[in-house]
Amino acid sequence: MKTAIMTVGNELVTGRIRDKNAAVIAKGIHAQGWQVIAVVSVGDNKQDMAWALNGLLSRADAVIVTGGLGPTADDVTTAAVAEILGLPLYRDEAVLRRIMDLFAARGLKWTENNAKQAYFPAGARIIPNPVGTADGFALRHGEGLIVVIPGVPSEAARMFAEGVLPLLRETFPGRAKAVASRTFKLFGLPEAAVDEALSGLDPAGRGVEIGFYPEFPENHLVVTARADDAAEASRRLEETCREVETRLRRYIFAYDEDTLEGVVSSLLMERGLTLAVAESCTGGLITDRLTDVPGSSAFLIQGIVAYSNRAKMALLGVPEEVLLAHGAVSDQTAVLMARGVRAAAGTDLGLSVTGIAGPTGGSEEKPVGTVYMALADNERSLCRRYRFRWNRRRNKIISSQAALILLKDYLMGE
Amino acid sequence: MKTAIMTVGNELVTGRIRDKNAAVIAKGIHAQGWQVIAVVSVGDNKQDMAWALNGLLSRADAVIVTGGLGPTADDVTTAAVAEILGLPLYRDEAVLRRIMDLFAARGLKWTENNAKQAYFPAGARIIPNPVGTADGFALRHGEGLIVVIPGVPSEAARMFAEGVLPLLRETFPGRAKAVASRTFKLFGLPEAAVDEALSGLDPAGRGVEIGFYPEFPENHLVVTARADDAAEASRRLEETCREVETRLRRYIFAYDEDTLEGVVSSLLMERGLTLAVAESCTGGLITDRLTDVPGSSAFLIQGIVAYSNRAKMALLGVPEEVLLAHGAVSDQTAVLMARGVRAAAGTDLGLSVTGIAGPTGGSEEKPVGTVYMALADNERSLCRRYRFRWNRRRNKIISSQAALILLKDYLMGE
Numbered sequence: 001m002k003t004a005i006m007t008v009g010n011e012l013v014t015g016r017i018r019d020k021n022a023a024v025i026a027k028g029i030h031a032q033g034w035q036v037i038a039v040v041s042v043g044d045n046k047q048d049m050a051w052a053l054n055g056l057l058s059r060a061d062a063v064i065v066t067g068g069l070g071p072t073a074d075d076v077t078t079a080a081v082a083e084i085l086g087l088p089l090y091r092d093e094a095v096l097r098r099i100m101d102l103f104a105a106r107g108l109k110w111t112e113n114n115a116k117q118a119y120f121p122a123g124a125r126i127i128p129n130p131v132g133t134a135d136g137f138a139l140r141h142g143e144g145l146i147v148v149i150p151g152v153p154s155e156a157a158r159m160f161a162e163g164v165l166p167l168l169r170e171t172f173p174g175r176a177k178a179v180a181s182r183t184f185k186l187f188g189l190p191e192a193a194v195d196e197a198l199s200g201l202d203p204a205g206r207g208v209e210i211g212f213y214p215e216f217p218e219n220h221l222v223v224t225a226r227a228d229d230a231a232e233a234s235r236r237l238e239e240t241c242r243e244v245e246t247r248l249r250r251y252i253f254a255y256d257e258d259t260l261e262g263v264v265s266s267l268l269m270e271r272g273l274t275l276a277v278a279e280s281c282t283g284g285l286i287t288d289r290l291t292d293v294p295g296s297s298a299f300l301i302q303g304i305v306a307y308s309n310r311a312k313m314a315l316l317g318v319p320e321e322v323l324l325a326h327g328a329v330s331d332q333t334a335v336l337m338a339r340g341v342r343a344a345a346g347t348d349l350g351l352s353v354t355g356i357a358g359p360t361g362g363s364e365e366k367p368v369g370t371v372y373m374a375l376a377d378n379e380r381s382l383c384r385r386y387r388f389r390w391n392r393r394r395n396k397i398i399s400s401q402a403a404l405i406l407l408k409d410y411l412m413g414e
Numbered sequence: 415m416k417t418a419i420m421t422v423g424n425e426l427v428t429g430r431i432r433d434k435n436a437a438v439i440a441k442g443i444h445a446q447g448w449q450v451i452a453v454v455s456v457g458d459n460k461q462d463m464a465w466a467l468n469g470l471l472s473r474a475d476a477v478i479v480t481g482g483l484g485p486t487a488d489d490v491t492t493a494a495v496a497e498i499l500g501l502p503l504y505r506d507e508a509v510l511r512r513i514m515d516l517f518a519a520r521g522l523k524w525t526e527n528n529a530k531q532a533y534f535p536a537g538a539r540i541i542p543n544p545v546g547t548a549d550g551f552a553l554r555h556g557e558g559l560i561v562v563i564p565g566v567p568s569e570a571a572r573m574f575a576e577g578v579l580p581l582l583r584e585t586f587p588g589r590a591k592a593v594a595s596r597t598f599k600l601f602g603l604p605e606a607a608v609d610e611a612l613s614g615l616d617p618a619g620r621g622v623e624i625g626f627y628p629e630f631p632e633n634h635l636v637v638t639a640r641a642d643d644a645a646e647a648s649r650r651l652e653e654t655c656r657e658v659e660t661r662l663r664r665y666i667f668a669y670d671e672d673t674l675e676g677v678v679s680s681l682l683m684e685r686g687l688t689l690a691v692a693e694s695c696t697g698g699l700i701t702d703r704l705t706d707v708p709g710s711s712a713f714l715i716q717g718i719v720a721y722s723n724r725a726k727m728a729l730l731g732v733p734e735e736v737l738l739a740h741g742a743v744s745d746q747t748a749v750l751m752a753r754g755v756r757a758a759a760g761t762d763l764g765l766s767v768t769g770i771a772g773p774t775g776g777s778e779e780k781p782v783g784t785v786y787m788a789l790a791d792n793e794r795s796l797c798r799r800y801r802f803r804w805n806r807r808r809n810k811i812i813s814s815q816a817a818l819i820l821l822k823d824y825l826m827g828e
Contacts, residue, residue, distance in 0.1 A: 013450040015441025016625050018432060022455070027429025036427040037462055039455040041436070048451055055469055195486040196525050211424050212486055213431070214566065222430065277719070283705025284698025287719045291697025292807055294773055302725035305691070305701045305717030307710075311759065315716065315729075345725065359708055389520045393706055 001175040003029050003168075004060035005039045006052050008067035008077050009151055012041040020153040021066045025160050029064075032165070033177025033226045044068050046080040053084055053146075061144050061175075062168055064160070067151025069134040071114045078137075081148060082121035085141060089119045095126060099133045127163040131155045138167055145171050180237040181224040184244060185254040187405055191219055197247045201240070208240045217398040218260075221248075253408060260404050261289040267411040268299040268349075275407075276345035277303040278316055278337040280328065280354040281371060285400040301345045306337065316340030327366070329354050331383045334372035342376050349410075350376040353403045355386075357395045369395055373403040375410050382410060415589040417443050417582075418474035419453045420466050422481035422491050423565055426455040434567040435480045439574050441625075443478075446579070447591040447640045458482050460494040467498055467560070475558050476582055478574070481565025483548040485528045492551075495562060496535035499555060503533045509540060513547045541577040545569050552581055559585050594647040595638040596655055599668040601631065601819055608633055611661045615654070622654045631812040632674075635662075667822060674818050679707040681825040682763075689821075690759035691717040692730055692751040694742065694768040695785060699814040715759045720751065730754030730766075741780070743768050745797045748786035756790050763824075764790040767817045769800075771809045783809055787817040789824050796824060 005025050011017045022039045029036050037060055042048035044067075056063045068077030082089050096118035103110045120126065120137050127136035127149060136149035136159055147167065149159045169176060186194060191214055203210045207227065213220040223244060225236035245252070254263050268275060277287050277300070287303035290296050304315050309328055312318040317340040318333055326332040334354050342350025355371025362368035369388040374381055386402055388395045419439050425431045436453045443450050451474055456462035458481075470477045482491030496503050510532035517524045534540065534551050541550035541563060550563035550573055561581065563573045583589075600608065605628055617624045617637075625636040637658060639650035659666070668677050682689060691701050691714070701717035704710050718729050723742055726732040731754040732747055740746040748768050756764025769785025776782035783802040788795055800816055802809045 013440055013453060014444040014625075015437045015439070015450075016627070018434065018437040020432065023426075023429045023432040025429070026427055030428040036429075037456070038466060039427060041453040042451070051469075051473065052452060055465075059465065190522050192485040192525050192528050193523060195527060209424075210488075211428075211430070212484070212488065213425055214484075224428075279698070281705075282702075283710075284693070284701035284717055284719065287698035287721075288696075288702050288810075291695075291719075291721065291771075292810070294806060296697075297721050300719075301722045302729065303698055303717075303719030303721070305698065305705075305714075305719070307701075307705065307717070308715045311716035314758075344728075357705075387521060392708060396702075396706070 001034045001062070001172050002037050002060045003034055003062045003064065004037050004056040006049070006056060006063060006065045007039065007041045007151065008044060008049060008065065009041075010043040010074070012067075013043045021151060021156045024153070024157050025064055025066070028160060028165060031179060032168075033179045034168075034175065044074045044076055046076055046083065049077065049080040050084050053081070057141060057144060057146070061172060063144070063146050064164060065146065065148040066156050069117065069136070069148070069150045071116050071133075073113075075116075077148060078119060078121065081139070081146065085121060085139065085146075087121040087123065087139075090122055091115070091118050092120055092126065093118075095120075095135055102133055125167075127159055127167070129155055129159060130162065131158060136163065138164075177226045177228060178230040178233040179224065179226050180230070180233040181222060182237060182241055183256045184221040184223070184248065184252050185258070185260070186219040186221060186248060186251040187217060187253055187260070187401060189219065189248070189251045194219055194221065194248065194251075198244065201243060203240065206240050207236045210240075216394065217401045253405060260401065260408070261293050264404050264408050264411065265290060265293040265296055265299065267408065269295070271411065273349055273411075274299050274301050274345075274347040275349045275351060276301050276341040276347040278341035278350065278352040279303065279305050280307060280312070280337070281357040282353045282396050282400045282403070283307065285396055286351070286353065286403055289400060289404065301347050302341075304341055304344075312337065315344065317343070329356055329366055329370060329372060331372050331374070331385060334374035335376065335381045335383050338374040338376035338381055348377060349407070351403060351407055352376075353399055355395070355399055357392045357399070359392060371395070371399045371402070373399070373406055375406050377410075382406065415448045415476070415586050416451050416474045417448055417476045417478065418451050418470040420463070420470060420477060420479045421453065421455045421565065422458060422463060422479065423455075424457040424488070426481075427457045435565060435570045438567070438571050439478055439480070442574060442579060445593055445595060445638055446582075447593065448582075448589065458488045458490055460490055460497060463491065463494040464498050467495070471555060471558060471560070475586060477558070477560050478578060479560065479562040480570050483531065483550070483562070483564045485530050485547070487527075489530075491562060492533060492535065495553070495560065499535060499553065499560075501535040501537065501553075504536055505529070505532050506534055506540065507532075509534075509549055516547055539581075541573055541581070543569055543573060544576065545572060550577065591640045592642065592644040592647040593638065593640050594644070594651040595636060596651060597670045598635040598637070598658060598662065598666050599672070599674075600633040600635060600662060600665040601667055601674075601815060603633065603662070603665045605633060608635065608662070612658070615657060617654065620654050621650045624654075630808060631815045667819060674815065674822070675703040675707050678818050678822050678825065679704060679710055679713065681822065682713040683709070685825065687763055687825075688713050688715050688759075688761040689763045689765060690715050690755040690761040692755035692764065692766040693717065693719050694721060694726070694751070695771045696767045696810050696814045696817070697721065699810055700765070700767065700817055703814060703818065715761050716755075718755050718758075726751065729758065731757070743770055743780055743784060743786060745786050745788070745799060748788040749790065749795045749797050752788040752790035752795055762791060763821070765817060765821055766790075767813055769809070769813055771806045771813070773806060785809070785813045785816070787813070787820055789820050791824075796820065
């Protein structure tokens, strides 16, 4: 089934706020296996609404409209929809009573303009608002359906789930497809290389869809399978996912809602290992990410942001000679930082990062973006060198990512 | 002038992500005194793009398109625009060289499909991408203009400001009014209270517009003045800004592009003071923010993420008795952490945060969201207690904000 979304409000076309409703509604529709062919945002004026609504009605089975149902003069959605469909407005006495009762219950002073929210186009089916005063409504239009709900995100989300989705299923029986989907989160392979790795996979032929979503410094790959029944959808999904898995295994660090910090945290907790982190150029970003995971205090004993050489010596025991001979940004320093923080904290593992985030501080031999990271356990230490080429913030982010990947690889014995 | 925005990407019509670009572009256009008649989002398919683009071209002088310029098979915007306008594609050798050089510079493996980003519709004017590989382009269409830029928000925002806006002004001379604007960045006052503080200001009467943009945990207030000449615009701006300044001074921490960490860093550098930070619940977020500022190594000597009591004792010298008597989340502990990290690092100032980010760990007396922060210099220490009511991540963010505000207030002698 083809659907479309129209969000109404001057604040949307002046950039005053970012539309919250479209994404929530589109997600809910997509989950049904239905399609959203377009999302259109227009201001609170009848001409633009007429243009958008007529255009969408000509291509979609159902159009969901949000916004412009308030009591004030600038809210004209109901009147506009009535005009566009050539329907008169009527006042719904039951709705009017409900609104007046709500005002009384909330101790609000009743003003006549609020009665406006009790008017609907003739033939409208009311969609009750369980939270506020603005009820929504639905109208058949030929074979199609128009649904109008308020723009207040909390009201729109609830009314869409409780009122609109059931109505759509009822109005278009048998149109809902079964949907199964999985997200692969990748690091270390540019988008085009991912594409290359998947060449010849023929998603269409397998009845699946594959979407790429670069989310620096990660690439997310979403496989979505639609079918008439759930069993077939998940069969198609699994078949394609096995293939994706084989082709990209090395680069996959998480699935679906999992995050890299979450995966690393789970591995540490499963294995009952404790961690200490010594950061230079990442400035605390690694421990910030790890402490976003509830319960991380179970394994994260301490973090040291050793931004100065003084701190590297005093807190991590990196000998001055090493700093002088090899520099603060070197594999020797990285390894000694990892060992030092591990020893100081008495943890099973020590993780360290030292590098040049930029924009200045680079040299011929060690240009901006040069980063060393090391991991130390009771016996050995691993060290990796990278050369990143982004701005300061992005160099920090990708360095924290690479360091957590080093830790993950170690924990998974890779 | 009438403009329209078309954002392209399956992720937008499946609700996987919320569109970031439309609001930024609409805001920029609105600031010029131009109108956005509609924002349309469609998936990565030519039919929907053709329908949307033709519809918008029939009603707008200029259409700005974002997204679908990537190298992968699902990116079809350039090809779609060429088809819709009946133009052949050509390969721009200069652009191709630039992309290949960028790959080389970033040490990425070149794959043939990347050449796709060097193809443009005949007659296109290239809009350079200062950050990534996907250049944008512009095409005249009758009296109108079509502009296409990438969907990656960081690239879209920059290319819109540096490439698209100047091009629009040049293409539609005389359509732009003189515009002057200032952003006030506020912390500590809810939206409704800001509204109240500004009541009776009558922006319209002063020929200005005041926009409100909540950006957790900050509130941004944008005053925009439009007039026929620059002098009048800036006169109106200054007049209103003086008024805003008087009414909200206490809550303003930065202007325009400045950030809180940037303001604090400048104050520390001006005064030649050094800083050490001890973080518990913020987990390194404070030093992460400070180290986003180039040159922060000049004042930030070290940070300690003392997530465990062990670390609070060993690294910050907080006596076990205090932890037992008052708890790790207490003003006593916060103050001792600030003094401890200052002493250990030998800095002028010590800043500390300790609290309960949640979701668990709260108690009757100290519920989730209870946070203490302290600042110590050579004589005294200041301590503030907060009770935040957000989720774990947001509690961390707003705690780091409040701690940096404490530091700023101290440095400004407030």
